[in-house]
Amino acid sequence: MPDVTFTVDGNKLTAPAGTLLIEACKSAGIEIPAFCYYPGLSLQAACRMCVVRIEKMPKLQTACTTPVAEGMVVQTETPEIAQARKATLQLLLGNHPLDCPVCDAGGECELQDMTFKYGAADSFYAEPKNHREEQKWSPVVYFDRPRCILCYRCVRMCGEGMDVFALGIQNRGSSSVIAPNVPAQMSPDDLAHVDCEQCGMCIDACPVGALTSGTYRYKTRPWEMNHVATVCTHCGDGCKTTLGVRSTSDGAEIVRGDNRDKSGINGDFLCNKGRYAFDFANSPDRITQPLVRNSSGVLLPVSWEQALEHVGKKLRELRDTRGGKSIGVVGGNRLTNEEAYLLQKFARTVLQTNNIDHHRTADYVSFAQALAGTTGKAASQRDIEKSPAIFIIGGDPTNQNPLTAWNLRSNVRLNKARIYIANTEEIKLRRNAKAFLHVAPFGYSALADLMSGDDSTLESLVQPGTNKQVALDFRAALRAEEEVVVLIGSELRGGDLKKVIEFGTKLPGRKFALLSDYVNSRGAADMGLLPDMLPGYTPITAGSNLATEYNIATEPGLDMLEIFDAAGKGELSALYVVGANPVARFGVDPAALRNTFVVVQEMFLTETAALADVILPAANLYEKSGSVTNSYGDLQQVNKAGDRAGVRTDFEMIVRIADKMGANMRALVPFGKGLHADMGQTRGAQSGEADRHAVWLTANNLEPRLSPFDPMAILDEINRLVPGYSLLRLQLLSGNDQHLSPAAPSDLVQITNRRDLVLPANDGLFTSGTLGRYSAMLADLQQNAASRTAAAEQTAAD
Amino acid sequence: MSTIANTIFSPEMAARFDKLVTIYPVRRSALVPMLLYAQDDLGYVSDAAVAEIALRIEILELDVRNVLSYYSMLRTKPAGKYNVQVCTNISCMLRGGYEILDHCKHKLGIGHKEVTPDGVFSLEEVECIGACCWAPAMQINYDFHDDLTPEKVDVLFQMYKDGQGKDVK
Numbered sequence A: 001m002p003d004v005t006f007t008v009d010g011n012k013l014t015a016p017a018g019t020l021l022i023e024a025c026k027s028a029g030i031e032i033p034a035f036c037y038y039p040g041l042s043l044q045a046a047c048r049m050c051v052v053r054i055e056k057m058p059k060l061q062t063a064c065t066t067p068v069a070e071g072m073v074v075q076t077e078t079p080e081i082a083q084a085r086k087a088t089l090q091l092l093l094g095n096h097p098l099d100c101p102v103c104d105a106g107g108e109c110e111l112q113d114m115t116f117k118y119g120a121a122d123s124f125y126a127e128p129k130n131h132r133e134e135q136k137w138s139p140v141v142y143f144d145r146p147r148c149i150l151c152y153r154c155v156r157m158c159g160e161g162m163d164v165f166a167l168g169i170q171n172r173g174s175s176s177v178i179a180p181n182v183p184a185q186m187s188p189d190d191l192a193h194v195d196c197e198q199c200g201m202c203i204d205a206c207p208v209g210a211l212t213s214g215t216y217r218y219k220t221r222p223w224e225m226n227h228v229a230t231v232c233t234h235c236g237d238g239c240k241t242t243l244g245v246r247s248t249s250d251g252a253e254i255v256r257g258d259n260r261d262k263s264g265i266n267g268d269f270l271c272n273k274g275r276y277a278f279d280f281a282n283s284p285d286r287i288t289q290p291l292v293r294n295s296s297g298v299l300l301p302v303s304w305e306q307a308l309e310h311v312g313k314k315l316r317e318l319r320d321t322r323g324g325k326s327i328g329v330v331g332g333n334r335l336t337n338e339e340a341y342l343l344q345k346f347a348r349t350v351l352q353t354n355n356i357d358h359h360r361t362a363d364y365v366s367f368a369q370a371l372a373g374t375t376g377k378a379a380s381q382r383d384i385e386k387s388p389a390i391f392i393i394g395g396d397p398t399n400q401n402p403l404t405a406w407n408l409r410s411n412v413r414l415n416k417a418r419i420y421i422a423n424t425e426e427i428k429l430r431r432n433a434k435a436f437l438h439v440a441p442f443g444y445s446a447l448a449d450l451m452s453g454d455d456s457t458l459e460s461l462v463q464p465g466t467n468k469q470v471a472l473d474f475r476a477a478l479r480a481e482e483e484v485v486v487l488i489g490s491e492l493r494g495g496d497l498k499k500v501i502e503f504g505t506k507l508p509g510r511k512f513a514l515l516s517d518y519v520n521s522r523g524a525a526d527m528g529l530l531p532d533m534l535p536g537y538t539p540i541t542a543g544s545n546l547a548t549e550y551n552i553a554t555e556p557g558l559d560m561l562e563i564f565d566a567a568g569k570g571e572l573s574a575l576y577v578v579g580a581n582p583v584a585r586f587g588v589d590p591a592a593l594r595n596t597f598v599v600v601q602e603m604f605l606t607e608t609a610a611l612a613d614v615i616l617p618a619a620n621l622y623e624k625s626g627s628v629t630n631s632y633g634d635l636q637q638v639n640k641a642g643d644r645a646g647v648r649t650d651f652e653m654i655v656r657i658a659d660k661m662g663a664n665m666r667a668l669v670p671f672g673k674g675l676h677a678d679m680g681q682t683r684g685a686q687s688g689e690a691d692r693h694a695v696w697l698t699a700n701n702l703e704p705r706l707s708p709f710d711p712m713a714i715l716d717e718i719n720r721l722v723p724g725y726s727l728l729r730l731q732l733l734s735g736n737d738q739h740l741s742p743a744a745p746s747d748l749v750q751i752t753n754r755r756d757l758v759l760p761a762n763d764g765l766f767t768s769g770t771l772g773r774y775s776a777m778l779a780d781l782q783q784n785a786a787s788r789t790a791a792a793e794q795t796a797a798d
Numbered sequence B: 001m002s003t004i005a006n007t008i009f010s011p012e013m014a015a016r017f018d019k020l021v022t023i024y025p026v027r028r029s030a031l032v033p034m035l036l037y038a039q040d041d042l043g044y045v046s047d048a049a050v051a052e053i054a055l056r057i058e059i060l061e062l063d064v065r066n067v068l069s070y071y072s073m074l075r076t077k078p079a080g081k082y083n084v085q086v087c088t089n090i091s092c093m094l095r096g097g098y099e100i101l102d103h104c105k106h107k108l109g110i111g112h113k114e115v116t117p118d119g120v121f122s123l124e125e126v127e128c129i130g131a132c133c134w135a136p137a138m139q140i141n142y143d144f145h146d147d148l149t150p151e152k153v154d155v156l157f158q159m160y161k162d163g164q165g166k167d168v169k
């Protein structure tokens, strides 16, 4: 749109025609107060706080609904306006208790700020205030009615933003009230509730303290916390989350998760897991002392030194006597890239084994291979926000990748994007889709054929009894699109996945993404936690840079299942598990590990940890620094927020074990560059500190990476060696995302007939793998959802 | 024939509703008339009615409740057989509307939005019912009575009690 020029408070401003006055002013640094206006949601004009004087217009006008026009002359702060706003505030405060000193929003409240600014705390109204008790709508959503100023932000957020429509407005005039979708009289406990996705977006949007969060309410004040921007540890979408942290006697406790830092790829969004499910970190069940099994089979606490000494000695002994090939290593999906990289390097170069794997939640190897030799074909999360068309095959973003679903919905709502969905299930997102193709069970292979122009399998593609023309029309519509992001669910893998991508790469304007569970599932694969692939999907057999640099055996190792088979046959001398629970995930028979020396780095006594000979208490993602890569390949920085006395990061533990094994530390972690660093000094949980220190040192041309515990030293190596990871350092360190697309090097031999070991985790809104089991809040929400379903079935049966 | 299986409404009402949703450009425009008819049919808008109306209009029950709670003439609890609605808006107020209301309260022994124990009468104080020229006025179910005096009210109540009043619904 062409630009228009107008005047605000005497300043000449320019903005594209159609821009709302309130937004144009914001861009120019002129703040106009607003309660009901919320960027991205429909306009409401309910609060009248944003009134301004526009020349030649009768009465004051609402800046939140007025588009700028050529020659417009606006005043935003005059005695007349101040008086109008003050009067508005007095009305809004008609029922409001102004209980800021005990309110959760106190210190962060738009109403408090405005009342303060316009001095409207005393009022002419003599009527008694209409007090109502607070209501618990769900384990995470609480409503304090008297504080509500009826701005409708929550109603619109839940309806338009979340497509849930759990909140409404009832009654009229001064008795109007926000109401949830389960009225008291229809609820078994005679209390009103929300039956919804429990995202907490309504709470975040609420400009006052009317909606409050179950995890945070009445716990602390905003100014008593440190606010650390890091990345959510749950699904693979990679939301940036701001953790509010408070010191405790044994570290730092996380009290709140929200998205104050709206700079991330998630903008406004966080789902319930990012917002509430940090509580596992504060769990009393955490292991905080190293445990070693004694000769009578009991796990006993020992000092860190003893534990590491023991592990180092045993691993070296077993490697030297029974050979590296008798050792297995399993990594996790929530490690940082630096940790994952270091783990596989440690396995390959120090333990001398390629028997390394992780729980593969999506087939990133096939994905990378299918994209080999292409550029710009991998989609970023950012593309979902703005691509004019998106084709979703498989998956269920609403439940499994909530940010992706949010971006899709926003894109449809704000940019009129067209979504095409093909799925065996009638997933909720089809409500926002232009076309939905209901694929027959096991029909994805036929769908891949259809997309590549092979109609022979059409029969097995559509649901029995449906007209096949539907599928053909679907394809035709999709082909007519010029620019499409193809979003692939994790159930597609191997040949099918390749078929979909390989055909698509031949068409212009196609980009691809493969969805997965867990924050660094993608990073784990990218970093080579695989028996047959080095980092960057470099086949281990070839004479790549990496293989030369590592100087290792080029024979593929055992995969996850083979490792446990070997254990069963008594051929596995040692198993080193870092942040994973393979015993539960892959149903491993505990007896198989009887004769294996098992070392587990874990937070909790999981099924795997319970079988360990040594348990080393680990820090979680919220307690460390480094980087992670989301399902799309967007790289982001992780910052240390919480802290727990007694635990160490996986990075530090790997380094220490390597040291105890007598490894050449400088070869493992390229630190120091000639300087001699102090190996005995632990930075441990302070590694975040080291990072920042390193930035300063680099900037001043001094020597960074003083210690082998500095993940930045490994980041340097990742940057140097891993194909596709030539990253922008400053972009990372300033907390921004950047899109990487490691594609398998096309000039290298590709291994065919790999075993399909992909096991999608299918975590939903209220589950998150093994970790999720240790979140009390997720357990509450599961129970809450189950009781809602039970109540609904009860009513249906009546 | 009803498009909804197990409708809670009479066959005639169900048929009426089937048609109602087809005569507006958008389906949800049928909401308010449907609520009114449902109230006439059942005496009030029950939870079951809310559920069926939501289904018929293809909106959420929450949406139905949002609209239902907005209008004071829609009830979610049963009223008496004869719902007495006394106007106390300006014209009626000036011509003794409050006396009429007080008289009704006294006579029936109930207050605003209450029902007599025998379920025959219920009482409501309402805003202007469009009979200002003949104020003070009241409405019993859909029947108007105007130019009221306490005496006239007594006669009316007796008439209704004797079953001679029109039970317009």
Ligand code: SF4
Binding pocket: A141, A157, A158, A159, A162, A164, A165, A166, A167, A194, A196, A197, A198, A199, A200, A201, A202, A203
């Ligand atoms: S928590 Fe989310 S889904 Fe639930 S009412 Fe609030 S916005 Fe809606």
Ligand code: SF4
Binding pocket: A147, A148, A149, A150, A151, A152, A153, A154, A155, A178, A202, A205, A206, A207, A208, A210, A211
């Ligand atoms: S609860 Fe909060 S967001 Fe919702 S209408 Fe009230 S003040 Fe606005």
Ligand code: SF4
Binding pocket: A232, A233, A234, A235, A236, A237, A238, A239, A266, A270, A271, A272, A273, A274, A275, A401, A402, A403, A404
């Ligand atoms: S969408 Fe995924 S990354 Fe974002 S908050 Fe939810 S679980 Fe975390």
Ligand code: FES
Binding pocket: A033, A034, A035, A036, A037, A044, A045, A046, A047, A048, A049, A050, A051, A062, A063, A064, A065
């Ligand atoms: S912000 Fe403009 S009317 Fe509320």
Ligand code: FES
Binding pocket: B087, B088, B089, B090, B091, B092, B093, B127, B128, B129, B130, B131, B132, B135, B136, B137
């Ligand atoms: S004021 Fe009573 S009918 Fe109009």
